[in-house]
Amino acid sequence: MVNPQLPQFPEPIWRDHLSLPSFPALNESIKADVGIVGGGITGITAAYVLAKQNFNVVLIDAGPVLNGTTGHTTAKITAQHGIIYDELINHFGLEKASLYYEAAEEAKKFIEDTVREKKIKCDFSKEDAYIYTNDYSYVNKLEKEKAAYDKLKIDSKLTDKIPLNFPVKSSLVMHNQAQFHPLEYLKALLTDGLKDQLRVFENTTATDIEHNKHTSIITKDGHRITCNYVIAASHFPFYDSQGFYFARMYPERSYLLAGKSPEKFAGGMYINAESPTRSIRSAKIEGEEMLLIGGENHKTGQGKSTMDHYEALQTFALEHFQMERIAYRWSAQDLTTLDKVPYIGPITKGEPTILTATGFRKWGMTSGTIAGKLLADHILEKDNAYADLFTPSRFQADPAVKKFMEINADVAKHMIKGKLEFTQNNVADLATDDATVTRIDGKRVGVYKDKEDSIHMVDTTCTHMGCEVKWNSGDRTWDCPCHGSRFDYTGEVIEGPAKKALSKIHSNK
Ligand code: FES
Numbered sequence: 001m002v003n004p005q006l007p008q009f010p011e012p013i014w015r016d017h018l019s020l021p022s023f024p025a026l027n028e029s030i031k032a033d034v035g036i037v038g039g040g041i042t043g044i045t046a047a048y049v050l051a052k053q054n055f056n057v058v059l060i061d062a063g064p065v066l067n068g069t070t071g072h073t074t075a076k077i078t079a080q081h082g083i084i085y086d087e088l089i090n091h092f093g094l095e096k097a098s099l100y101y102e103a104a105e106e107a108k109k110f111i112e113d114t115v116r117e118k119k120i121k122c123d124f125s126k127e128d129a130y131i132y133t134n135d136y137s138y139v140n141k142l143e144k145e146k147a148a149y150d151k152l153k154i155d156s157k158l159t160d161k162i163p164l165n166f167p168v169k170s171s172l173v174m175h176n177q178a179q180f181h182p183l184e185y186l187k188a189l190l191t192d193g194l195k196d197q198l199r200v201f202e203n204t205t206a207t208d209i210e211h212n213k214h215t216s217i218i219t220k221d222g223h224r225i226t227c228n229y230v231i232a233a234s235h236f237p238f239y240d241s242q243g244f245y246f247a248r249m250y251p252e253r254s255y256l257l258a259g260k261s262p263e264k265f266a267g268g269m270y271i272n273a274e275s276p277t278r279s280i281r282s283a284k285i286e287g288e289e290m291l292l293i294g295g296e297n298h299k300t301g302q303g304k305s306t307m308d309h310y311e312a313l314q315t316f317a318l319e320h321f322q323m324e325r326i327a328y329r330w331s332a333q334d335l336t337t338l339d340k341v342p343y344i345g346p347i348t349k350g351e352p353t354i355l356t357a358t359g360f361r362k363w364g365m366t367s368g369t370i371a372g373k374l375l376a377d378h379i380l381e382k383d384n385a386y387a388d389l390f391t392p393s394r395f396q397a398d399p400a401v402k403k404f405m406e407i408n409a410d411v412a413k414h415m416i417k418g419k420l421e422f423t424q425n426n427v428a429d430l431a432t433d434d435a436t437v438t439r440i441d442g443k444r445v446g447v448y449k450d451k452e453d454s455i456h457m458v459d460t461t462c463t464h465m466g467c468e469v470k471w472n473s474g475d476r477t478w479d480c481p482c483h484g485s486r487f488d489y490t491g492e493v494i495e496g497p498a499k500k501a502l503s504k505i506h507s508n509k
Pocket of ligand 1: 246462463464465466467480481482483484485496497498
């Protein structure tokens with residue numbers, strides 16, 4: 001049998017066969033009670049909750065809504081966020097570790113209740129979540145994690161079997177977790193919010209915030225949204241103030257495939273403990289069972305060719321599930337904070353009306369939902385039990401200091417390395433749909449030859465803080481190894497912290 005090929009272009013499974021409403025771009029200055037930047041799970045959940053409370057809410061997104069990290073997720077609704085609870089108890093104590101767990105459980109309950117009340121057709125199903133290992137050095141870590149689960153009274157079991165058709169050395173099961181189709185769910189929330197006082201604008205990029213008598217979000221086209229509160233739910237906050245978020249988080253990319261296996265899937269959601277990561281679940285698309293296999297995370301803009309990561313997942317999928325078709329491949333970017341706990345709350349101590357939510361690692365379905373609720377509570381002036389745990393202005397010396405040094409030493413290394421790399425590749429040798437870095441008039445230039453053999457050239461110096469971007473062959477983007485900004489092949493910003501496009505280069509050579 002011929003092995004199934006990887007699709008030529010990335011496309012997440014969730015957007016296929018789904019009709020999403022479209023919205024106009026903002027073309028005038030307007031007023032609202034709350035301005036939300038970012039149409040993913042955090043922004044839409046907050047908009048939904050606030051619109052229900054008669055708040056006049058405006059939500060904008062730089063592209064189409066639900067096309068950022070939320071549209072590229074594995075969509076597991078679980079409090080099992082990898083091996084985390086033993087570490088949280090050690091760093092924060094039992095009480096805060098317990099709050100972290102309760103926050104994820106509350107998010108799961110909110111989603112489940114909303115699905116039931118609104119009768120949302122999003123394939124919500126209860127599943128057990130497993131962390132498994134085939135590496136002896138992780139068996140002990142899973143035992144410690146199980147002890148942490150017991151202290152937190154989490155319904156769980158340690159076993160040496162999983163329902164899938166391959167052996168494991170150990171596995172930790174968290175019972176009663178869930179999965180769904182994230183975009184069907186969020187589409188329903190969005191549609192519901194529109195019946196109240198929610199307005200949505202797409203292709204509207206927020207670039208800054210101005211504080212005068214009122215606070216205004218400034219858009220790239222020069223329009224303003226004047227409001228009492230701003231929620232920056234744009235994955236990387238579009239407004240940093242003096243929060244130094246770029247120095248307090250690191251970005252990682254990971255990869256996913258979805259396809260058809262001849263075997264019926266046994267149910268459950270899985271992730272291994274060791275590297276490289278393998279994440280497994282199934283999903284129904286148009287009535288057909290698809291297997292989702294993800295993993296291969298690495299720091300953005302660093303390491304081997306991105307297509308190699310897809311190929312490694314393809315090999316795993318064929319070996320363990322005999323895939324007969326791979327219909328989708330896509331990738332995602334995740335941000336991790338210094339202590340692995342998301343930043344949710346006022347962007348800085350001095351700006352209580354500018355709120356943000358970021359750094360969800362890979363667990364955005366629960367963290368994004370709790371963020372939407374917590375930020376809405378802040379605006380509604382309601383107490384929220386998780387506000388202190390997630391506040392972005394917290395500082396916990398252990399592990400923050402060590403991680404801060406590690407992240408920023410890595411940035412410094414890549415900043416210097418990129419400048420020293422000597423490249424003089426010949427553009428004439430470039431294949432169709434490939435890219436290289438060369439020097440033109442002494443300047444480092446990234447060159448991409450598209451499928452029609454047109455050449456696109458950009459200055460490879462990142463507009464955020466000057467690191468040199470690297471080509472991402474899987475997504476056809478230029479990615480920055482320092483803080484994870486990403487640019488399309490024409491140089492336009494896909495993901496911050498950069499706000500300005502890479503300079504386009506025109507050459508007669
Ligand atoms: Fe900071 Fe590129 S993202 S230098």
